[in-house]
Amino acid sequence: MMKLGIIGTGLIGGSIALDLRNLNVTSRVLGMDQNSENLKDALTLGIIDEIADLKTMCEQCDLVIVAIPVSASLEILKLCLDDLSPTGTLMDVGSTKGKIWESIQGHPRRKSLVLTHPMAGTEYSGPSAAHRGLFLGKAAVICNEQENEENSLSKIRFMYETLGMRLISMNANDHDLHVAYVSHLSHISSFLLANTVLAKERDEKKIFDLASGGFESTVRLAKSSPEMWAPIFEQNQVPITRALGDYIELLKEFHTQLSKGNFDYLKNKMQQANEIRRVLSQIQMTKASATPPREVRK
C-alpha cells in the first residue's frame, strides 16, 4: 500500500484521499494546506492522518497530489520536484495544463510529474465538500504522457482506474482548448447569468420568486469559488477568450434576429441546439455503465 501526500485538502484532493483509503490503495495520508482551518477539518474528517511540511511529504510519499488553485501550482510543483524521493511520483489535478507544463521544462525530475485533470469538479469546495465516489464513471485526462517515466505513469493510471474513471490521453494544449469550451465557458455563462438577474433585482425586488429548476440548473456554477477560477482564467486566457468570443457572437446574432422578429431564425437555432441531446445522453450512458471501484488489497 502506498503512502500518499495531499497538498490542498479540498474537494478534489480530499475526495481522492477518501476513496484511496477506502479501497486499500493507501494506508497513510499526509496533508498540507495553506488554510489552517481546512487542514484541521481534513484531520477531523479523516481525510488525512497527519499534517506534514512539503519536504517531509515529498521525501516520504510514493505519490504526492497537488490539488490547489492553478496559480499556486506553478510555484509548488517545482518545489515538490526538488524534494521528491527517487521512486516518488508527483501529480497535479488542475484545470489548465499548458502553463504548468512550460513551467517545469527545465527541471531534472520533470518526468515524475504527471499532468492530469479529473473532470469531476462541483460548485462546492473545501474538505467538507470532499466525498467518496466523486470520480466514478467520469473522465480523467492525462496530458503529454509520452514525456513521463513508466513508473510514474503506471502508478497514476492504476490510481484513476481504481477510482472508476475512464482515461483520456491528450496533449496539454488540446486539453486547454477543449476545457475552455466544455467547462470554462459554462462557468462564465453561469456567473454572468447570475449577475444579470441579480442586477435586475435592484428594480424588481421579487424577481427570484418565479425562479425554478431551469434557472437553478443554469446558474448553479455561479456558486463556484472565485479564488479557484480567477487563476484558471489567467492561465487559459487565450482559449477562453476565443470560446467566449464565439458565444457572444451567437448571442448577438440571436439578439438581432429576436429584435427584428425573425422567429424562424430563432426556431432554426433551437433545432440545431437540440443536437446536444446526443452529447448529453452519451454522458448519461457513460455514467450509468461505470463499474464501482473495488478494494485493491485486504
Add this chain to the structure above:
Amino acid sequence: MMKLGIIGTGLIGGSIALDLRNLNVTSRVLGMDQNSENLKDALTLGIIDEIADLKTMCEQCDLVIVAIPVSASLEILKLCLDDLSPTGTLMDVGSTKGKIWESIQGHPRRKSLVLTHPMAGTEYSGPSAAHRGLFLGKAAVICNEQENEENSLSKIRFMYETLGMRLISMNANDHDLHVAYVSHLSHISSFLLANTVLAKERDEKKIFDLASGGFESTVRLAKSSPEMWAPIFEQNQVPITRALGDYIELLKEFHTQLSKGNFDYLKNKMQQANEIRRVLSQIQMTKASATPPREVRK
C-alpha cells in the same frame, strides 16, 4: 369531484391530470391534442379517460385547462370561452401572459379565464414526460386575478394548492418581465452555449469527451422544444430582448477585461455572482418544506 378537460396532453397538462385524478379531485378527464399520437399515448398512459372535441369538452367540464404552445392558445382560448358552460372555468398555463390577456379583452366570458403559470417546466415534453408530483413545492403564478369571477378564481386556487404549489399573484406584464429574466434568458443562454460547442466540434471531433456535470447542467435546457419556445419568444419579444441585451453587455465587458488580462475585475464579478447562493438556497428550502398533496375526498 369535478370533470376535467385537458387541451394539450403534454408535460404540464398531463401531469396536472395525473395528480388531480390521484388526489380524487377529478373523476373523469376529457382530452384533446392536435397531435393524434400524443392523444393515443395519453389514453394508454391513463392521463385521460376519453377523447373529446372542443365544444363537448367546454360544455361538459367544470374546468378546462389549455396547455399548448402560447401561439395556439391565442386562438383556442377564445373558442373555449365561446362554448364554456355557465359554471365552467377555463385556465391557461402558458409561459407568457400579456398577449393572451389582451386577446380576450372583448370577450363576454373573459372573467372565467384564469391566467396562470405553474413554474414547473422541464426540458422534456409530450404525454410520456408527464408524471405525478411535478408541481410539489413550486410556484404557481396567477395573473390579473382581480379581473376574475370568484367561482373560477377559487376553483383554480384550490386546485394549485391541492397540487402542493405556493400561489403568487401578480399582473401579467410584471410576470412577463420577470420570467424573461429568470426563465426565458436561461433557455437562450443554454441553447446558444450548446450551439457554440457544437460548432467547435466540427474542428475538434472529440471536444465532448471532457464534458462533465457542469456542462451538462448549463446546457440541459438546450434540449427544450423549439415548437414551444419560438412562440414564447414571439409573445414576450420586448422583455426578452431587454434581458438578453443586459446579459450580452455583461458578457462583452467580461470578454474585454479577460482579453486585457484584468483578472481582478473577473474575480470581482465572480464574487458578485456568488450572491446567487442566497437565491438558490431559498429555492432549495422552499422545495424541502413543501407538504405533499393529500387526497381531497374518498
